[in-house]
Amino acid sequence: MRLMLDISGVTFSVARSPEPKTDFASKRQRTERGTNEPLWVVHLVAMDPQDTEIIKVTVAGEEPKLTQGQSVHLVGLEAIPWVQDTRHGVAYRAERITAIAQNKAVSA
Secondary structure: OOEEOOOOOOEEEEEEEEEEOEOOOOOOEOEOOOOOOEEEEEEEEEEOOOOEEEEEEEEEOOOOOOOOOOEEEEEOOEEEEEEEOOEEEEEEEOOEEEEOOOOOOOOO
């Protein structure tokens, strides 16, 4: 089951620069089924007025050009519950993660 998330009240910033999502056994970068695009993992700080959490979000395609501390915008964020033996959790996936342009301060 996949659940699309309403993130309208949440702001995101990059906690760690993107890294390849690797296969546990082969240690090779994983690719998306069907398109064969490389998969990337981005650690994000998700903040709303009540809470702050770090989440790992997977995205397919070219490596996102993001740096630590940068504010980002997510498109199509979904939560994917998983169970493996006695372990369980939620994986996050986005269609796209893009940097939010920062206004540069002008000194007088």
